[in-house]
Amino acid sequence: MFIIIAGKVGIGKSTVCRKVLGLLRVVKHRCGGVITYKESDGKVIAEDVLTEARMTLAGLNGDYQGPRVGKYHLNPEGLAFGVDALNKGAGLPLFVVDEIGPLELAGKGFANAIGLINGRESGGCLAVIRTDSLQAFLPRFDRLPLVYSVTLENRNDIPLRIGRMLEPSLVIAEHDAAARGLAFRESLQASYSSSLRC
Numbered sequence: 001m002f003i004i005i006a007g008k009v010g011i012g013k014s015t016v017c018r019k020v021l022g023l024l025r026v027v028k029h030r031c032g033g034v035i036t037y038k039e040s041d042g043k044v045i046a047e048d049v050l051t052e053a054r055m056t057l058a059g060l061n062g063d064y065q066g067p068r069v070g071k072y073h074l075n076p077e078g079l080a081f082g083v084d085a086l087n088k089g090a091g092l093p094l095f096v097v098d099e100i101g102p103l104e105l106a107g108k109g110f111a112n113a114i115g116l117i118n119g120r121e122s123g124g125c126l127a128v129i130r131t132d133s134l135q136a137f138l139p140r141f142d143r144l145p146l147v148y149s150v151t152l153e154n155r156n157d158i159p160l161r162i163g164r165m166l167e168p169s170l171v172i173a174e175h176d177a178a179a180r181g182l183a184f185r186e187s188l189q190a191s192y193s194s195s196l197r198c
Helices: 013-026 076-089 112-118 131-140 158-197
Strands: 002-007 031-038 044-048 054-059 072-074 094-100 124-130 146-149
Touching: 002 013, 002 131, 002 158, 013 031, 013 094, 013 124, 013 158, 031 076, 044 076, 054 076, 072 076, 076 094, 076 112, 094 112, 112 124, 124 131, 124 158, 146 158
Parallel strands: 002 124, 002 146, 031 094, 094 124
Antiparallel strands: 031 044, 044 054, 054 072
């Protein structure tokens, strides 16, 4: 299941994403990827969804020497941190990408997330995209996502609906991963046992 949370700047897309994560973590689903948010001083923080480690992704006033995106300057170390979080999280039952936008359309930032989304065979994927970038991204995905548009009127109800939509695919992915692990352990045990007989 591939779901996109879409909406205008400042409408609460990342907040909705964070609430969905919270709901799914309560029932012990494994989640990975990156989620971003703004602090009161204007800095943008990247959080590794798996480890909950954080690093500054961008700042105002030329705090960092990375590329400029709107009024922000990217922190190259923060960007590398976010890309690493995406790579680590891509194989988990729920893969989260918050947010992809104009920088990624230009092949920069978290652009690797598009390939990671397309490479997923099971589980859930939750991506945050601004409404004004959505049409440009849709052709880049191998499958058609379910799009939830966040508004002031619905943003409190959407997290539960998205969580309910994602959960069955996460249960299946976790079951498949457990079965692959069991098959691997049985194969390893059989190889070990046959080597003892030789």
